[in-house]
Structures are given as structure tokens and as C-alpha cells.
Amino acid sequence: MATVATQVAASPGTKSTLDALALKGPARSFWGDAWYRFRHDRLAVMGGLIFLFLCLLAIAAPWVSEHITHYDPNRIDLRVNYALPSATHWFGTDEYGRDYFTRIVWAGQISLSIGFLFAAVSLTIGVVLGLAAGYYGGWFDDLLQAIINIFNAIPFLPLLIIIGSMVRLGWVELALILSFLGWTGASRQVRGLVLSIKQRDYVLAARTVGASNARIMFQHILPNVFSIVLVIVGFDVASAILTESSLSFLGFGVQPPTATWGNMLSNSLSYTTKDPWLIVFPGIAISLTVLSVFLLADGLRDAMDPRLRQ
Amino acid sequence: MTRYLARRLLQTIPVLFIISVLQFGLINAAPGGPLRAYLLDPNISPEDVKRLEHEYGLDQPLPIQYISWMGNILRGDFGRSYFTHRPVMEAVSERLPATIELGLAATLISYLIGIPLGIYAGLHRGGKIDHVIRFFTSILNAVPHWWLGLIIIVLLANTKLATGVLLLPLGGISTIGKEGFDPLDFLWHLFLPALMLGTGGWVTFGRYMRSETLEVLGQDFVRTAHAKGLSERVVVFRHVLRNALIPVVTLSAGIFVGLVSGAVIYENIFSWPGMGRLLYDATIKKDYPISIGVLFIFTILAVLGRLMSDIAYGWVDPRIRYE
Numbered sequence: 001m002a003t004v005a006t007q008v009a010a011s012p013g014t015k016s017t018l019d020a021l022a023l024k025g026p027a028r029s030f031w032g033d034a035w036y037r038f039r040h041d042r043l044a045v046m047g048g049l050i051f052l053f054l055c056l057l058a059i060a061a062p063w064v065s066e067h068i069t070h071y072d073p074n075r076i077d078l079r080v081n082y083a084l085p086s087a088t089h090w091f092g093t094d095e096y097g098r099d100y101f102t103r104i105v106w107a108g109q110i111s112l113s114i115g116f117l118f119a120a121v122s123l124t125i126g127v128v129l130g131l132a133a134g135y136y137g138g139w140f141d142d143l144l145q146a147i148i149n150i151f152n153a154i155p156f157l158p159l160l161i162i163i164g165s166m167v168r169l170g171w172v173e174l175a176l177i178l179s180f181l182g183w184t185g186a187s188r189q190v191r192g193l194v195l196s197i198k199q200r201d202y203v204l205a206a207r208t209v210g211a212s213n214a215r216i217m218f219q220h221i222l223p224n225v226f227s228i229v230l231v232i233v234g235f236d237v238a239s240a241i242l243t244e245s246s247l248s249f250l251g252f253g254v255q256p257p258t259a260t261w262g263n264m265l266s267n268s269l270s271y272t273t274k275d276p277w278l279i280v281f282p283g284i285a286i287s288l289t290v291l292s293v294f295l296l297a298d299g300l301r302d303a304m305d306p307r308l309r310q
Numbered sequence: 311m312t313r314y315l316a317r318r319l320l321q322t323i324p325v326l327f328i329i330s331v332l333q334f335g336l337i338n339a340a341p342g343g344p345l346r347a348y349l350l351d352p353n354i355s356p357e358d359v360k361r362l363e364h365e366y367g368l369d370q371p372l373p374i375q376y377i378s379w380m381g382n383i384l385r386g387d388f389g390r391s392y393f394t395h396r397p398v399m400e401a402v403s404e405r406l407p408a409t410i411e412l413g414l415a416a417t418l419i420s421y422l423i424g425i426p427l428g429i430y431a432g433l434h435r436g437g438k439i440d441h442v443i444r445f446f447t448s449i450l451n452a453v454p455h456w457w458l459g460l461i462i463i464v465l466l467a468n469t470k471l472a473t474g475v476l477l478l479p480l481g482g483i484s485t486i487g488k489e490g491f492d493p494l495d496f497l498w499h500l501f502l503p504a505l506m507l508g509t510g511g512w513v514t515f516g517r518y519m520r521s522e523t524l525e526v527l528g529q530d531f532v533r534t535a536h537a538k539g540l541s542e543r544v545v546v547f548r549h550v551l552r553n554a555l556i557p558v559v560t561l562s563a564g565i566f567v568g569l570v571s572g573a574v575i576y577e578n579i580f581s582w583p584g585m586g587r588l589l590y591d592a593t594i595k596k597d598y599p600i601s602i603g604v605l606f607i608f609t610i611l612a613v614l615g616r617l618m619s620d621i622a623y624g625w626v627d628p629r630i631r632y633e
Binding site: 146149150152153154155156157158159161162163165166238242245246249250251252265269272273276279280283286287288290291294295 | 593
């Protein structure tokens with residue numbers, strides 16, 4: 001607290017802004033205030049815009065390949081294989097002459113779908129369990145913590161490799177398996193937050209007027225953990241994209257001919273001397289997506305942290 | 311301390327039990343079952359396989375099979391490879407040292423780079439170098455480090471093709487054709503894989519060290535230390551560093567589990583003859599006894615790593631008492 005105060009006092013110009021905010025501006029809600037701070041965080045806005053663009057590109061992949069690049073992601077044309085990046089093939093072509101940019105865009109659709117499905121399912125599991133564990137405590141909490149300890153001891157990537165070799169995984173199956181393994185982080189964070197929230201007076205007040213446990217949990221506590229959940233969504237999307245690409249790179253994730261950034265990278269390894277570009281673009285796509293999500297999530301966290309309120 | 315240790319060790323038993331049940335489930339879920347390797351062998355008829363299944367007790371109910379499987383594991387018998395028929399433990403223990411060496415080197419690198427960088431950035435907050443460090447760590451945090459490793463290998467290979475100079479080896483643990491163990495050659499081969507595997511660690515450590523240093527710098531005892539005239543060096547090393555190190559120690563367990571998981575992909579890229587590479591090769595061939603044996607050892611390493619970091623936690627933070 002003290003550091004923020006000194007910082008504000010030390011920087012000239014902030015004071016007048018503060019006055020303007022405090023005296024002239026209308027009272028802002030929590031979300032209004034968060035939005036205000038988010039808008040003024042240049043890196044976060046940039047991350048958000050890039051991420052939004054990548055999502056739109058992924059959604060519009062069929063349209064992009066039909067109207068912009070005019071290539072089908074899986075159309076083979078051996079006459080133009082190993083083409084270097086040019087005006088006709090923005091990112092060049094791979095060993096089958098498939099347009100690399102089109103494939104990257106379609107692969108983005110898969111990566112982002114896995115990311116969002118993973119975030120949705122793992123957060124549903126994690127939030128519900130974390131909420132219940134934090135709220136009820138007791139044996140249920142102990143049991144959940146024991147289960148989380150077990151999950152945290154399992155090295156995921158080796159396990160996923162073994163599962164991937166036994167069953168052929170599509171992107172939906174992959175996202176579901178990842179969610180089943182990866183809900184523990186969210187549940188631990190939510191639980192920690194619920195432990196402190198349930199001590200607040202308004203929870204006591206709700207209980208006094210006879211609200212049921214379910215009502216207190218979902219009407220009074222859940223909205224207050226929502227901001228943390230939003231940030232976890234970001235980190236979840238990013239981590240699912242990274243895991244999927246590692247797994248597909250090793251050959252146990254989504255299988256060709258469906259393009260994913262991971263299996264494109266794995267494929268490009270055979271042609272590093274012939275066409276080194278093939279190894280560059282999928283990696284940049286992964287990095288850019290993950291970086292934009294991280295910037296966005298970091299910005300959201302700062303914007304919604306009441307301690308940083310100005 | 312001894313009591314705490316004993317209790318912590320006891321707590322790992324249920325964890326290992328549940329994980330062993332999961333892994334037993336995996337073995338049985340494997341297509342073809344445990345005798346799969348013999349199904350295609352022309353010397354063994356399907357009737358023989360049936361008879362063997364009966365003689366080996368594979369037609370018993372699963373819980374009974376589990377008990378005898380677990381009994382074997384406790385005696386160090388993880389079964390045999392489907393292909394080479396070598397005992398799993400023999401194949402795994404051959405590869406264990408390489409993985410441990412790579413993991414330790416990566417951990418060491420992540421401490422050596424992450425901690426000084428984080429402290430420096432924290433002490434010089436808002437300065438030019440702090441901005442540069444934060445910029446690069448944000449980017450490195452998002453880039454898959456194994457992809458970076460691939461790019462470096464491609465660059466090294468192309469320099470070699472262009473100039474004939476091999477700056478760093480492209481993979482492997484020793485120069486091919488070299489007799490005996492040459493420590494310098496080993497370190498030369500270890501450097502790049504360990505640096506890449508350790509990147510995730512130092513980026514994380516750096517970020518935590520920075521925010522933790524900032525936190526500690528604002529504490530009263532640092533002001534007191536300055537006020538009583540201690541030199542900057544003593545304040546930083548004795549007071550700031552020791553307190554800021556606490557989260558690094560807590561994080562170490564997670565990092566270690568990450569390193570173990572990561573071993574699979576890095577050992578594969580750098581042809582490092584460790585357990586990760588073994589797991590990959592075995593899984594490609596669907597040699598499940600080996601894959602699952604490696605997974606089991608990985609899990610035990612991860613559990614031990616967590617245990618060690620819990621103990622170290624009390625060592626760096628005297629406020630933690632083991633009761």
C-alpha cells in the first residue's frame with residue numbers, strides 16, 4: 001500500500017488526475033474501474049488486440065482460405081513444393097506444395113479451440129471443486145487436497161505420450177484429457193480466495209437472513225472470485241496451446257493431415273536444409289499467440305487488483 | 311525435524327499407491343494386453359498365448375493381478391521389454407544418470423541466471439536494464455523453449471555447413487568415436503540442452519525474485535539494517551537475498567516436476583540418451599512395460615523433488631517449524 005502511495009505522490013501529474021477522478025468523475029463500479037485501468041495499460045491493450053485478431057483469423061479460417069489466400073490447407077501441388085515466402089505463398093509451401101500460411105491459419109483454429117475448450121472444462125471442474133472445498137472445508141477439503149497432491153506428482157507430458165500412443169486423439173479428446181489432468185491449479189487458487197471471502201460480513205449477513213449454502217456459494221462468493229477466474233482463463237488457454245504443440249511435435253497429438261502448429265514443426269525437421277522457413281513460422285505462431293494471451297491476462301490481473309486502484 | 315520427515319515420507323505412500331493403480335490400469339488398457347508381443351510371433355500359437363495367460367495368472371481378477379504386480383515392483387521387478395526381453399529396470403537404470411545429469415545442470419543454470427537477474431532487476435527497478443530484462447523474460451516466457459532449441463540447432467548446422475566450424479554439438483552426449491569418458495567433451499555436449507531445458511526455470515525464478523526483492527526492500531528490517539549503517543552489500547546479501555529466496559525454494563518442486571516432464575521433449579531434440587528418450591522410443595514401438603516403468607521412475611523423482619523442496623523451505627525460512 002505504502003509503495004503505491006509514494007509512487008503516486010512522487011510522479012507529477014498524477015495528482016491532478018487523481019483529483020479529477022475523485023471529484024469530477026462519476027462513481028465507477030468495480031468493472032468500470034477495471035476497464036478504465038485496462039484501457040490505459042498499453043501492453044495489455046496490445047496483447048488483447050493481437051489475441052482478438054488471432055481469434056478472428058482462426059474463426060474465419062475457411063473464409064480466409066477461400067477468399068484471401070485461395071488455397072485449401074490440404075491441397076497438394078508437388079510442382080510448387082518448398083516454395084520460399086512470396087506474394088503468392090506468403091509463408092511459402094511445404095514438401096507437398098501446400099500453402100503454409102493457410103495451414104498455419106487452420107492450425108490456429110485447432111490450437112485455440114483446444115485452448116478454449118480446455119479452459120472451459122478445467123475451470124468448471126476446478127472452480128466448482130475449489131468453491132466447495134473452500135466453503136465447506138473439513139473432510140471434503142482434505143480429500144480434494146490429497147487428490148491435487150496426487151495429480152501434481154504425475155509428469156503430464158510422459159503420461160500424455162503413453163495415452164496418445166494407445167488412442168488416436170482428436171482435438172476434442174485431447175482438450176478433455178488435458179482438462180481432466182489440469183484443473184488443479186484453478187481449484188487451488190479459487191479455494192484460497194474462498195477461504196478468505198467466506199469470513200466476510202456479507203456472507204454472514206446472507207446466512208443470517210437464511211440463504212442456503214448453494215445460494216451463498218453461487219450468488220455471493222462466486223461473483224467475487226470471478227475476476228481471478230478470468231485471469232486463469234488466459235493462462236489456461238496459453239498452457240493448453242503449449243502442451244498441445246509439444247505433444248503434437250512428438251507425434252502423439254493431433255495427427256496429420258490435420259495441421260497443428262506442433263505437427264507442422266515436427267514435419268519441418270526433415271527439411272531444415274532444404275527449406276528452413278518451415279521451422280520458423282509455426283513457432284512464431286505459437287509464441288505470438290501465447291505472448292498476446294499472457295499480456296492480456298497480466299493486464300486483466302493488474303486492472304482487477306483492487307490494491308492497484310488509483 | 312525427524313518426525314516431520316517421517317510424516318512427510320508416510321504421506322507420499324498413498325500418493326504412490328494411487329499412482330501405481332493408475333499405471334497398472336494403463337498397462338491393462340494397452341491394446342493386446344501384457345502378452346501382446348507374442349501375438350505376432352509365429353513360434354507361439356494363439357492357444358499357447360491362452361495357456362501362458364493362465365500360467366502367468368493373467369486370467370485372474372484384476373485386484374489379484376495388481377497385488378502380485380505390486381509385489382514385483384516392490385522387489386524392483388518392473389517386468390520385461392516386449393521386444394528385447396530385457397528387464398525394464400536394467401534398461402531404465404542405464405538411462406537414469408543421463409537424465410539426472412541433464413536435470414541437475416538445468417536446475418543449476420536456472421538458479422545461476424534467474425536469481426542474480428531477478429535481484430538485480432528488483433534493486434534497480436524502473437531502470438533501463440530492468441526494462442530490458444522484463445522485456446526479454448516476457449518474450450521468453452511465451453516462446454516454446456524447445457522450438458528455440460530447434461532453431462539454434464538449425465543455425466549451428468548451417469554455420470557448420472558454411473564455415474566448417476562446429477560451435478556446439480548438434481546432439482548426443484559425447485563425440486562419436488571418442489573412447490572413454492572425457493569431462494570437457496561431456497560438458498560441451500551438456501551445455502545447450504541444459505541451457506534450453508533450464509530456460510523455463512530461470513525465467514520463472516527471475517520474475518519471482520524481482521517481485522520478491524521489491525517486497526522485501528519495502529520491509530522495516532531493511533530500513534533498520536540501512537539505518538544502523540550496514541553496507542549495501544551486507545544488506546542485500548544478508549537481509550534481502552535470504553528472504554527473497556523463500557519463493558524460489560517453494561517453486562523448485564514445480565520446476566523439478568517440469569524438468570522431468572520436459573526431459574522427454576529436450577532429450578528427443580538433442581538426442582540425449584536419457585529416460586525421456588527411452589520413453590519416447592519405447593512408446594513409438596508400443597513397448598509399454600518400458601514406457602510405464604519410466605513413467606513410474608519419473609513420478610518417484612517428482613515426489614522426491616517435492617519432498618526435498620519442502621525440507622529446504624524450512625531451512626531457508628527459520629520461521630517454519632516442523633511440528
